[in-house]
Amino acid sequence: MNKAVYNNHLSLTPIIHDWVKQLLANPESLQQAVERFQSPLNIHCLTPFQENIIAYSNVFNELHVKHKVFFARKANKCIAFPQAAAQQGQGADTASYRELKQCLDSGIHPDNLVLTGAVKNENLLSLAVDHQVTIVLDNYDEWNLLKKICTEKQKKVTVNIRLGGFQFEGKTLATRFGFSLDEAVTFIQHLQNNKDLVEFTGLHFHLNGYSVEQRVAAIEQSVQLIDCLQALNIPTFSLDIGGGILMNYLENASEWEEFNKELKRAILGERPEITYQNDPLGIIKIENQLYGEPTVYPYYNTLNKEQLLKAILTSKSAVFQQPIYKLLNDRNIELRMEPGRSLLDQCGVTVAKVAFRRKDTNGNWLFGLEMNRTQLRSSSADFLLDPIHVPKEIKEENEATYGYLVGAYCLEQEFILKRKIAFKQFPQVGDLIVIPNTAGYMMHFFESEAHMFELANNVIYDNGNFVMDNTSD
Ligand SMILES: Cc1ncc(COP(=O)(O)O)c(C=O)c1O
Known part of the structure; x- marks a missing residue:
């Protein structure tokens, strides 16, 4: 994908609070926090x-x-x-x-x-x-x-x-x-x-x-x-x-409307898929007719x-x-x-480390994260906002790509996000993915310890310091 195509992808730009901007402006400190507290890490403010x-x-x-x-x-x-x-x-x-x-x-x-x-x-x-x-x-x-x-x-x-x-x-x-x-x-x-x-x-x-x-x-x-x-x-x-x-997660009404319109077109086969295997996110298709709306939170x-x-x-x-x-x-x-x-609203982000890159049998890029999908789950069929890629190294080459974020559970359905995500730079092992605005329900409501994975750590961010929340006392 070239930069022009990347700039045209269906973004869902999240609203970002100043404390998250501060966090993103210091990727080394974020890397250190993930090394110290493990991936995924829930950071609150x-x-x-x-x-x-x-x-x-x-x-x-x-x-x-x-x-x-x-x-x-x-x-x-x-x-x-x-x-x-x-x-x-x-x-x-x-x-x-x-x-x-x-x-x-x-x-x-x-x-x-x-x-x-x-x-x-x-x-x-x-x-x-x-x-x-x-x-x-x-x-x-x-x-x-x-x-x-x-x-x-x-x-x-x-x-x-x-x-x-x-x-x-x-x-x-x-x-x-x-x-x-x-x-x-x-x-x-x-x-x-x-x-x-x-x-x-x-x-x-x-x-x-x-x-x-x-x-x-x-x-x-x-x-x-x-x-x-x-x-x-x-x-x-x-x-x-x-x-x-x-609450409102997204910056832009037109992006939200566009996504909803294009999802329907994709399900009807009128355009390439924008969710994994054309997941309809709760819309029902019978004989080429669509019924209902996506069963998702009204993010905008x-x-x-x-x-x-x-x-x-x-x-x-x-x-x-x-x-x-x-x-x-x-x-x-x-x-x-x-x-x-x-x-x-705006009180937490979830940060996970990229563990692997691979293609599925259909040629889609899959980016494996050190986390599982229960660590980003609510009753909504998908969390519809763009994650933020924090590369270890900024590259100037034109290597934008599409792909899906997958997690650590052994199921075929183990997708962190069902939506196809555009990355400005091809993700490398060790890069971080920051998922904004996850404090409300997304990080804790359905988190599980299947495969005996440990639950994510929770830290409070205060003026550049990360302090453990003693939630599990
Ligand atoms: C009794 C009660 N109060 C408050 C809430 C919080 O609702 P919300 O997070 O949508 O504000 C809930 C959510 O299920 C509830 O059951």
């Missing part, structure tokens, strides 16, 4: 995390909304993030015994923690009760277990109630979580009869997807429930709207993070004929949220 918290807080402050942001720790396991959130007066949402225990052990005050885990066994609930961490109850069995624990321990704990099954455009939003609004009234009244064991303080929901309108509807219906409870003399102090606030979007929060809060409630933030302020409700991915 707290600066963008702090900026992201401030951006959300600014929106709340501007609208005078009482608030608290709980970082959803499931999106990244490093303890440095919950600690940073707590230091900024916010908190962390925990989903398992180890997530909660580690936060407590690291000195985070229980008021800055909430337990939302999808499965809460006796150990986990007992830990929350012992430390007075607010528990979000999702079902009756959980409540029965909590009741038993509180009775045995003669201790009382604060609970919030998870809601589900909101109405939107004439239909129920399907979910496997929470109590319906009707069930919730009965259940919360029942909790009032157990005031020696639990104190009800708030409502909670987390919606699938990223819709502003659905969140507005869910808040509106939660406020109706709050009013109904108030009429029964049951006060509500907080409403937690969970996570699912979009204009309404995201704090603007998306502002759009929710300033939307006018059709039921109350008032903006959402006013409904909350009038009732003195603390709005809580649990962003995971969006708080981690």
